[in-house]
Amino acid sequence: xxxxxxxxxxxxxxxxxxxxxxxxxxxxxxxxxxxxxxxxxxxxxxxxxxxxxxxxxxxxxxxxxxxxxxxxxxxxxxxxxxxxxxxxxxxxxxxxxxxxxxxxxxxxxxxxxxxxxxxxxxxxxxxxxxxxxxxxxxxxxxxxxxxxxxxxxxxxxxxxxxxxxxxxxxxxxxxxxxxxxxxxxxxxxxxxxxxxxxxxxxxxxxxxxxxxxxxxxxxxxxxxxxxxxxxxxxxxx
Amino acid sequence: xxxxxxxxxxxxxxxxxxxxxxxxxxxxxxxxxxxxxxxxxxxxxxxxxxxxxxxxxxxxxxxxxxxxxxxxxxxxxxxxxxxxxxxxxxxxxxxxxxxxxxxxxxxxxxxxxxxxxxxxxxxxxxxxxxxxxxxxxxxxxxxxxxxxxxxxxxxxxxxxxxxxxxxxxxxxxxxxxxxxxxxxxxxxxxxxxxxxxxxxxxxxxxxxxxxxxxxxxxxxxxxxxxxxxxxxxxxxx
DNA sequence: GTGCAAAAAATCGTATACAATTTAGTCGTC
DNA sequence: GACGACTAAATTGTATACGATTTTTTGCAC
Numbered sequence: 001x002x003x004x005x006x007x008x009x010x011x012x013x014x015x016x017x018x019x020x021x022x023x024x025x026x027x028x029x030x031x032x033x034x035x036x037x038x039x040x041x042x043x044x045x046x047x048x049x050x051x052x053x054x055x056x057x058x059x060x061x062x063x064x065x066x067x068x069x070x071x072x073x074x075x076x077x078x079x080x081x082x083x084x085x086x087x088x089x090x091x092x093x094x095x096x097x098x099x100x101x102x103x104x105x106x107x108x109x110x111x112x113x114x115x116x117x118x119x120x121x122x123x124x125x126x127x128x129x130x131x132x133x134x135x136x137x138x139x140x141x142x143x144x145x146x147x148x149x150x151x152x153x154x155x156x157x158x159x160x161x162x163x164x165x166x167x168x169x170x171x172x173x174x175x176x177x178x179x180x181x182x183x184x185x186x187x188x189x190x191x192x193x194x195x196x197x198x199x200x201x202x203x204x205x206x207x208x209x210x211x212x213x214x215x216x217x218x219x220x221x222x223x224x225x226x227x228x229x230x231x232x233x234x235x236x237x
Numbered sequence: 238x239x240x241x242x243x244x245x246x247x248x249x250x251x252x253x254x255x256x257x258x259x260x261x262x263x264x265x266x267x268x269x270x271x272x273x274x275x276x277x278x279x280x281x282x283x284x285x286x287x288x289x290x291x292x293x294x295x296x297x298x299x300x301x302x303x304x305x306x307x308x309x310x311x312x313x314x315x316x317x318x319x320x321x322x323x324x325x326x327x328x329x330x331x332x333x334x335x336x337x338x339x340x341x342x343x344x345x346x347x348x349x350x351x352x353x354x355x356x357x358x359x360x361x362x363x364x365x366x367x368x369x370x371x372x373x374x375x376x377x378x379x380x381x382x383x384x385x386x387x388x389x390x391x392x393x394x395x396x397x398x399x400x401x402x403x404x405x406x407x408x409x410x411x412x413x414x415x416x417x418x419x420x421x422x423x424x425x426x427x428x429x430x431x432x433x434x435x436x437x438x439x440x441x442x443x444x445x446x447x448x449x450x451x452x453x454x455x456x457x458x459x460x461x462x463x464x465x466x467x468x469x470x471x472x473x474x
Numbered sequence: 475g476t477g478c479a480a481a482a483a484a485t486c487g488t489a490t491a492c493a494a495t496t497t498a499g500t501c502g503t504c
Numbered sequence: 505g506a507c508g509a510c511t512a513a514a515t516t517g518t519a520t521a522c523g524a525t526t527t528t529t530t531g532c533a534c
Binding site: 074 | 254292296299300303305311324327328330331334335338339342393394395396397400404
């Protein structure tokens with residue numbers, strides 16, 4: 001009865017086999033910053049690493065390039081994306097443009113159980129903020145993104161959800177490159193404030209908080225050209 | 238000096254060879270409605286048609302699946318996307334959500350020469366509206382989409398431009414399936430009104446017109462399940 | 475003639491092989 | 505010793521080949 005069952009999953013049945021799994025594994029590695037921007041992803045290496053042929057490795061890399069997480073250069077290979085400051089600005093401009101709309105749709109459709117789910121995410125987030133260690137920070141980054149992705153899922157629009165998937169993943173790359181503050185990339189209790197505003201049906205306030213939140217993340221960035229990037233451009237323009 | 242040169246084109250140099258060209262060719266055929274929704278795109282057939290191996294055909298089809306223009310079903314093959322009424326609603330919901338924001342950014346950055354370019358597009362559009370024949374109607378559909386895509390290009394955000402690329406292409410599929418009016422799918426002189434509002438710096442009015450315009454397109458659709466779809470589902474569930 | 479089961483054909487999933495391009499290394503010349 | 509051209513290694517681009525899954529056809533029983 002609920003048409004969302006059709007909308008929530010992009011592919012009909014289980015994964016398209018092999019390539020999909022490899023793509024997800026590499027994407028996780030990129031988003032969790034275990035793969036640094038600019039790292040070369042040789043097709044042979046990826047294939048050997050996952051015990052598959054170069055065919056599947058190549059398919060996975062191409063898929064990642066469509067999401068903007070990997071750049072494939074003709075006859076040169078695939079590299080973990082190294083977003084330029086300008087790309088970073090575009091990513092956040094896109095989020096400022098999109099997320100308020102998603103928030104409004106989500107607020108209009110949200111159910112009590114979904115509110116509960118969101119609150120649980122917030123608890124997990126604050127818990128991770130209290131812990132030490134790299135793994136905790138990685139989990140925190142992921143949880144922070146999951147908040148925005150869950151909102152997109154609640155909005156019920158599979159297309160916007162996919163767009164947000166891409167934007168959140170790329171945001172993680174940008175924060176890895178240009179983030180300054182050692183602490184939480186996403187912030188404070190701003191997520192909680194947004195949920196509170198949604199609960200009290202104050203949509204305008206929720207949107208304002210969301211925009212403020214995104215601006216806050218962006219303000220923590222130092223969007224100056226990195227040396228490595230400059231060097232690369234100097235050698236291979 | 239302008240870092241936009243890096244941002245405006247997703248791929249650095251010319252096409253990734255083969256697969257990219259095939260992808261574009263098939264995409265054009267889909268958008269121009271020379272390939273009907275639901276048509277099977279066998280890897281072998283596509284390969285033979287373009288005189289390439291199945292490898293490249295497959296890569297092109299996968300690329301199209303990432304754009305939502307074809308559905309690849311595991312072990313069954315690729316088919317020109319057959320958007321469900323629900324998907325159609327999501328596509329237009331996404332456009333309503335995104336396009337006002339793009340319009341605002343475009344209005345803030347637009348140059349006189351770009352205004353001129355837009356006006357030329359409008360002239361071309363009205364010219365095509367006056368002509369008869371399938372080819373003219375195809376060109377009209379394309380021109381109508383180009384208006385929205387040009388706006389996205391002017392906004393200067395390559396990411397939003399890509400999102401709009403996808404949404405406009407999929408909209409064409411939806412209109413092909415569910416459009417009712419035999420005449421212009423996109424409408425009247427609404428494009429012209431939007432440009433006029435932009436020129437007079439009346440952003441709020443421009444956004445209102447844009448939303449009205451999108452609603453107008455959607456209102457022309459008959460979003461009922463098509464029989465063919467039902468039959469197909471009955472035979473191959 | 476209808477319905478089901480098994481075999482044949484077609485199609486996709488994946489691996490391997492070869493050609494083309496790039497990159498690294500080497501040798502010779504200045 | 506530095507620079508440039510040539511050769512060799514590595515990597516990507518594309519094609520072909522083989523195994524797995526699906527679809528169609530065939531054949532038989534009822």
